[in-house]
Structure formats: structure tokens, C-alpha cells
Amino acid sequence: MSAQGPVRPGAPLLEVRDLHVTLSGKKIIDGVSLSVERGRSLGIVGESGSGKSVTVLSATGLLDAPRTEISGTAAVDGRPVIGASPQALRQLHGPSVGFVFQDPATSLNPLLTLERQLTEGPQTHLGLTRRQARSRALELLDAVGLPDPESRLEAYPHQLSGGQKQRVMIAVALACDPALLVADEPTTALDVTTQAQILQLVNDLKRDRDMSVVWISHDLGVIGQIADDVAVLYQGQVVEHAPVKDIFDAPQHDYTRTLLAARPRLGAARDLAAAPAGDDAPLLQISDMTVDFELRTSTGKKTVRANEDVTLHVRRGETLGIVGESGSGKSTIANVLTGLVTPVSGEVLLEGEDIIGVKGRTAREVRRRIAMVFQDPYAALNPRRSVAASLAEALGAAGWRGSVRRGVASRDGNRSREGSAASMRDRGAELLESVNLDGSFLDRYPHELSGGQRQRVCIARALALDPEVLILDESTASLDVSIQSQVIELLRRLQAEHGFAYLFIAHDLAVVEQMSHRIAVMKDGRVVEENEATELYRAPRQQYTRDLIAAIPPERPS
Amino acid sequence: MSQLAPGAGAASGPAPETGTPGSRRASAWRLLLSSPTGAAGLVVLAVLILAAVTARWLAPYGPNDIDVPNALAPPSGRNWLGTDELGRDVFSRVLLAAEVSLQVALVSVAIALVVGVTFGVIAGYAGGWLDLVVMRSADVLFAFPILLLALAIVAIQGPAISSVMIAIGVVYTPIFARVARASTLSLRQEPYVQAARTMGVPTWQILLRHILPGISGPVTVQTSISLAFAILSEAALSFLGLGVQPPNPSWGRMLFDAQGFLASAWWMAVFPGLAILVTVLAFNLVGDAVRDVLDPRQRSMIESRRKR
Numbered sequence: 084m085s086a087q088g089p090v091r092p093g094a095p096l097l098e099v100r101d102l103h104v105t106l107s108g109k110k111i112i113d114g115v116s117l118s119v120e121r122g123r124s125l126g127i128v129g130e131s132g133s134g135k136s137v138t139v140l141s142a143t144g145l146l147d148a149p150r151t152e153i154s155g156t157a158a159v160d161g162r163p164v165i166g167a168s169p170q171a172l173r174q175l176h177g178p179s180v181g182f183v184f185q186d187p188a189t190s191l192n193p194l195l196t197l198e199r200q201l202t203e204g205p206q207t208h209l210g211l212t213r214r215q216a217r218s219r220a221l222e223l224l225d226a227v228g229l230p231d232p233e234s235r236l237e238a239y240p241h242q243l244s245g246g247q248k249q250r251v252m253i254a255v256a257l258a259c260d261p262a263l264l265v266a267d268e269p270t271t272a273l274d275v276t277t278q279a280q281i282l283q284l285v286n287d288l289k290r291d292r293d294m295s296v297v298w299i300s301h302d303l304g305v306i307g308q309i310a311d312d313v314a315v316l317y318q319g320q321v322v323e324h325a326p327v328k329d330i331f332d333a334p335q336h337d338y339t340r341t342l343l344a345a346r347p348r349l350g351a352a353r354d355l356a357a358a359p360a361g362d363d364a365p366l367l368q369i370s371d372m373t374v375d376f377e378l379r380t381s382t383g384k385k386t387v388r389a390n391e392d393v394t395l396h397v398r399r400g401e402t403l404g405i406v407g408e409s410g411s412g413k414s415t416i417a418n419v420l421t422g423l424v425t426p427v428s429g430e431v432l433l434e435g436e437d438i439i440g441v442k443g444r445t446a447r448e449v450r451r452r453i454a455m456v457f458q459d460p461y462a463a464l465n466p467r468r469s470v471a472a473s474l475a476e477a478l479g480a481a482g483w484r485g486s487v488r489r490g491v492a493s494r495d496g497n498r499s500r501e502g503s504a505a506s507m508r509d510r511g512a513e514l515l516e517s518v519n520l521d522g523s524f525l526d527r528y529p530h531e532l533s534g535g536q537r538q539r540v541c542i543a544r545a546l547a548l549d550p551e552v553l554i555l556d557e558s559t560a561s562l563d564v565s566i567q568s569q570v571i572e573l574l575r576r577l578q579a580e581h582g583f584a585y586l587f588i589a590h591d592l593a594v595v596e597q598m599s600h601r602i603a604v605m606k607d608g609r610v611v612e613e614n615e616a617t618e619l620y621r622a623p624r625q626q627y628t629r630d631l632i633a634a635i636p637p638e639r640p641s
Numbered sequence: 642m643s644q645l646a647p648g649a650g651a652a653s654g655p656a657p658e659t660g661t662p663g664s665r666r667a668s669a670w671r672l673l674l675s676s677p678t679g680a681a682g683l684v685v686l687a688v689l690i691l692a693a694v695t696a697r698w699l700a701p702y703g704p705n706d707i708d709v710p711n712a713l714a715p716p717s718g719r720n721w722l723g724t725d726e727l728g729r730d731v732f733s734r735v736l737l738a739a740e741v742s743l744q745v746a747l748v749s750v751a752i753a754l755v756v757g758v759t760f761g762v763i764a765g766y767a768g769g770w771l772d773l774v775v776m777r778s779a780d781v782l783f784a785f786p787i788l789l790l791a792l793a794i795v796a797i798q799g800p801a802i803s804s805v806m807i808a809i810g811v812v813y814t815p816i817f818a819r820v821a822r823a824s825t826l827s828l829r830q831e832p833y834v835q836a837a838r839t840m841g842v843p844t845w846q847i848l849l850r851h852i853l854p855g856i857s858g859p860v861t862v863q864t865s866i867s868l869a870f871a872i873l874s875e876a877a878l879s880f881l882g883l884g885v886q887p888p889n890p891s892w893g894r895m896l897f898d899a900q901g902f903l904a905s906a907w908w909m910a911v912f913p914g915l916a917i918l919v920t921v922l923a924f925n926l927v928g929d930a931v932r933d934v935l936d937p938r939q940r941s942m943i944e945s946r947r948k949r
Binding site for chain 2: 477
């Protein structure tokens, strides 16, 4: 309102020219130029660290990290952003730009009702009275498709599900009727079916309100659903900026082609090792397993059923994919198998022997035979311990004695497998080699590794146990697509070489299809459908499975 | 090497060989010294400790050399910090009291650290009824005013340096137990600890390898702050006549003796008081600096400031 710049008709709503950003002496953005026309949407894709978020945050004046240097120009609706005073930015943010961030759980204030969060902006920026703001809040909640908005106004964020929270975030962003909606990975933390709904919602809103959208994502499938134009970012530069059809049909830059080729697709060629013959006895058999959790709430104890009568089996050399949305009980199965959780009923047989509640030496042997690779490779390695020390811990748990850190032999334990320190270090290097890392990585620390390298180390650590069953709990979910495809390739090769049985837990149905021989679909703690992978996708029997498959963004924009 | 200190390498992906444990620790020391307040605190502490250790030889007079004709003499070339009502040299007594004070603080905090951290880690990691029993007992201990509890222990044990150490140690144990338990609770949920559990690594190894190093940050900070408070507690107990027994010098006792002469001999109160103030301040400054260095977020800010 204060800085009324010259508004040229037909000028882009957001225009960024030659943006350079340096954070703590490190060049993050190197000459980015972008523009978003009124009523159109721009998708920004790139892998982690490519500068997607920093570009948009600095172009809209939200970047205020210490030691930041920004140069170039950025204008919203003709009003300059870079170098603008905090006051000018505030007047720009509310009425002209709305923001939606990745994690709906932390973007809403847990202490305020939805009404307070929704009416704050309109009261400040549009000068509405409380009553007017309240009816506007109702309209907004209705517009974002939240059922029963009247009663929801009094609700607090914790009373909503993740998808509902993200809808509310969108409503908050729309509260002042902004001309531009900025969404930074808004569906990454959501389930596929919820993601599909949010995409639909934003597309509708964009059409109805003639709003511009900037949508940041690492997922080309999502971008294909929402964007009119796409900017591909790579190492702080825009390598390609074109209409969405051209990006998918005729990618100009090599990096775009790599991204397109690496993303998991339904029905992509699978070269899985043949599943073992059907008459093999299962290596791992889960029968009628039920797991309860006790939750302490303000009103007393509550029992939540995480698994109900789950029956699954997996054979040697076979991958069983387990898919389902968050809260469907997938990870509970992993926790039971690794002994972190005890079921209330049912049995889990490993080669015919029950492994529930085992203690002492038997327990250690069971833990060795069932290894697990965690979702987040950044958290699954102790940052204070070298790769060698992490591997040594696993080797130690598997009965090896000695040290991989020094070349000095330490005393052999009585259960020693091969004993000496040198052989243990050799074994560590061997393990790293089997995951395509060379022996020099032994002396590195987790912070010196990239995400993909860390996940390889985690896989090597699991291999150190010399296991028979490997649980892969969303093990590729936090990796960039190109890294993800490499890790999947590695996992397949290891299975072919060692005959591991995999339990592949994931929410991404395309990845699961690439990896699995058989797939079990879970909902509300139950297995609702289980079938051969190809059959399941070709002819899903349950409506829920059909919904899940339908919610996957199609390979190409329609 | 300094350019690729831990944290800087994280964003830039694989970096050449940098992060050996040695270089990590060395760089923490360097960061500590690079903060002006931390460096000042460390220097003052070093001087204090040196003075305390060499007090016997440094002091110009014996602590109990009575020289009644020269009583209540103001600071002069002969008695730098003046003399007390019996003509004893205040400078010598302050120096020798430093030895006692630091000794009491170190031993009592060591007791609190070992006992508190042990109980806290076990309670936090095991959870369940054990956690309940340990932490409720700590709460009960915590509910007593610190001096009152120390008074009770000294009253039972009789006034002696050893009872002062035990008393202060017991009083500070629940604080360490709480700090250790809280950090253990959050570390327990870390995927790398879970990973160790799923691999069947014995519990004691998980505690030694993952939990104890992981909680060292908050515990170190608590230690330096507790040392400062232990000095104060010792002074308070001695002031009340329950700590170091006369004629042995102690800062608190000297303050007590100075009470009657505040109007006529200010130096008797001011110099032991200053000694307490400087020591406590030094421990606090070092504690703050250590906390900043050990907190990764603060740490990267310090590093980026340094690189400029």
C-alpha cells in the first residue's frame, strides 16, 4: 500500500532477475531469473541442495538467516522485494503473497484455535471486524474442503489429521486473498491420497480466484499435475525453464532428462531376480499378529490397536512389499520383528521358531538374522562415530571380536568368529565394497558423507550382521530420485547375490512395484489385500488399493 | 583444516579426511578460546587453580601467624590486603582458602556427577517403575532447600571438610540426575540408538558408546555451573560455622569473622568476597562458552562468524 510501484498491464506477478544468494560465504543461488504470470503456476524442481527453497524465500523477502548476501532484483506485483524495509514486506506478505510450507504439523501454532489463526491476517491487512473475519474464516475452511467448518473453528491443530492441517495452512495462506500462493513441498509429508486431494484443491482455487502459484517440489509427478511452467534448478542455476509439456516431452538439458529417467514409475521395466519357487517353506511367517499401544491422554489411558490379525510370510530371496498410508501399522510390523515392540497375540516364526519374547543368546541370534535399514540415513548413524566404528558395532553384535579402528589385535573373545583386528578391518572394507564404497570411507564420519553414501553405509552395517531377513523401512524415501534408483539397484543386486528376504515398507507405490515380488496393502492395522506384485497393480481387488493406485500422479501431465 | 571443521563439511558433501576425533576436540577448544568471555573465564580459572595449588609457597605469611600488635592493619606494602582482628595476613588466608574451596567444589561436584549421571542415565534408558522410583526420590531431594539439606547432613556427620563435600555432593545429585535423564530420554529415540538395539547390541555397550558421549554436552555445562554454586554453598556453610573449621581459612568463614569489623576494617570482608565473586564468575563464563560451543546451532554461528 505504501510502495505503489508502476503496475504495468500484463507484467508478470512475480519477476526475479539475476538473483544471487550467498549464505555464510557459500554461493547457494547463482544468477536465477524467473517469472510467473498472473493466474499461472510455476513449478520449481530440483534435488535437495539445488536452491529451490532459497530462491523462492529470498525472492519473496522471507530469507533472514544470518550472514546472507542477496543481490539481483525481485518484484511482486511491480513492488520491489529485495532491499525493501520490513514494513513494506509485511504489507506485501499478507495481502499479496500466501505461504504454505512442508510440515503442516509445525506451521500452525498449537496454542491457538483455527479461528484465531485464520482471522489474524484479514483483521490486520483487510481491516475486517471480528465478525466479518469469522465469516470469512468459515468461507475459507469451506473452500479448502474441510468438513463441518462451523465446529472446526474452535478446534486446535492437534485435533486435525496431517492432511486437514495442510488444508488449514492453505486456508491461512488464502485468508487475505493473495495474488500469489507460494507452496514449498506442501505434499511431501502427506499420503498419496491426501496429496491428490490437495493438488486438486489448489488447482481449483487457482482457477476460481485467478491466483498465481509457485510450487516447489522434488517430485516431477506432482509438478506435472500442478504447473503450467517448470523451472529446473541444478546447483543454484536454472538449467531449464519451459512450459510443462515441453519439459516432459522434449527436455533440453541433460539434468532434466536424468531427473525424468530416474523417477520411479508405475509399470517401469522390472528386472527382478525370479521369485523363488512357490513350494519353499517361508523363512519368516507372521500369523494372526495383534499389537496394541497404550496411549496416555488427558482423560486417562487409551489403547490403540496398531496391528490386527496380521498374517504375512516371506521366503528366501523374495521381496514382500508392504504399502499403506501413515498410521496403517506398517512400521509396527518392523518394530515387532526387531524386538522393539511385543505383540499381544499371534506368533512370528523364523524358520519355524517363535521369536517373540526371546531372551539372552537366542535373542542376539535373532537380532542378527533380522536386520533393519532405517528411513533417515542422517539420523541412523551416530554422528560422533566413524563409519568403521559403526560397522564394528554391528560386527561385534554378530559375534566378531576385535577392533576395526586400529591395526592392533585385541584379545579374542571365546565366541570369536575369525578374531584378529586386521581381519575385522578387512571385513569392514569388504562390506563397504559390497555397497560400492571404497575402503577409505572407513575412517570418515557421517557428516562427511552425502545422503546416498550414508544410506549405503547403513546397508553395509545391516549386512555386517550376516542377516537372512532385511527390513527396509522407507529406506529410499528420503533420498533424491537419482540416488534412490541407485540404491534400489544396489538392493536388488545384493538380494540376487545373497538370497536375502526383504520386507520393503514404503508409501510410494511406484518404488514398491519396482522392488517387490509380492505386495501387501495395509489399512488401519490390517492387511486388506495381498497379491503378486504384477497382479496387484493389474487387477486390484479392493477399492482401497484402487484408490491408492489412482492417487499416484500420472507419469505425464494430462 | 580449520576451514573444514565439522559442520562446514556437512553441506558440501564428502570432504577430504578431516573429522578425526582429535581434530574435533581441538577445534572445540579453539572455538572456546575464540569467544572473549570464555577465554577470559578460562584464563582466570587457570590462574586461580595455579594459585590454589601453589598457595603454600606463594603465601608471604602462614595462615595462622598471629600478630596482635599489627591487628586490623589496612592494606599496605607489608600486608597487601591488610590484616584481620588477630593480625593474620588476609592475602595469605585468601590464597590458602582458595585451595580448600576449589577442593571442596571439585570433590562434591564429582560425587554429584558420578552418582547423578549414573542414576539419571539408567532411569532414562530403562524407563518404567525404575524411572519412577529414581526420579521421584530425586524430586524429594530437590524439594529440600539446598542449605537445609546440607545443614542436616553436616549436623549428622559433624562439621568437617568431608561432610561438607558429601553434603554438597548429595544436594547437587538430583540436578545431574535430571539433566542426564532428560538427555537420555531424547537420545533413546534417536534412530541410531534404535538401530543398535535392533542389532542386538548389549545394553551396557549402547549406554557407553551412544548415550554417555551423547549427553556429555549438557552434563559438561551443568558441571561448570554446579562448580560455581558449590563454591557458593561451601562459603555459605562455612559462614554458618558448619564448613571448614577454624583456624583453617575459608572464604565463607572469613566473611563471618569480618561481620563485626565491617565499619572499621572493610578489607576483611571485601577481599574474600571478591575471591568468591571472581571464582563463581569464571566458572559461569566458562560454562556459558562451553554450552555455546557444544550446541551445534550456536557452534556453526560461531564458526561462520570466525571465518569472515
